[in-house]
Amino acid sequence: MRKLPLGRKAAHLTADKKRPQGRQVMWEAIRAIRTFTIQDLEIKTNITQGTLRTYVMGLQRAGYLDRQEPERKNNRYGPVRWTLINDVGVEAPRVTRDGRHVTQGRGREQLWRTMRIIGQFTFHELAVQASTEELVVAPGEANFYCQYLHRAGYLVCMEKGGPNKAARYRLLKTRYTGPQAPQIQRVRQVWDPNTEQVVWTPEGQTDE
DNA sequence: CACGCTTTAGGGGTCGTGTA
């Protein structure tokens, strides 16, 4: 039995429905049992204690969990018990191990949401509309995202781009698959986390 | 149980080149 590869796995691998991964599984288990020890979670999720611990600590520091100090008996401490005190729903909170909320991915989320709201746009317009006080979306980033969503069939081109003129795109209503923004992965394939499908690859086949 | 270290990949962005 060889050790599994270390490190983070690609999104399209971890999103396998049969083996939903990591944070979401832990969060669902926590919501199900409300008060628990790390051992309880380990039994319920089959996830190693170290991984459970990092997430539990992050949740505690971010205010989702309450920690009850272990009782001391026979000079030994019992296991720490944790209680869910801030249940925010089915989506697992994204926190670091020191309790900060993760902001990565917000840019794409804002672009995706904005596309749906404004309907049609050039990448310049999209970047402006998607920008907030906390996070300014760079036009280049909006452009990049548009290109890939166009290839993947989410966007149709209303007017071709040209000199001094950015292409105008429209989001197909039927291709709004859900609130989670499609991701462009390192390998340049487009992954839709809503449908859990690869919707475009550089090799060209987009349909399954 | 807390914490530090390591590894791999994702997110976000810049930059260079080709082109109309």
Add this chain to the structure above:
DNA sequence: TACACGACCCCTAAAGCGTG
């Protein structure tokens, strides 16, 4: 000139292991 597009870089999340 401004857009299209690919190559590359930096930071860090996620997951695991080891140690005090």
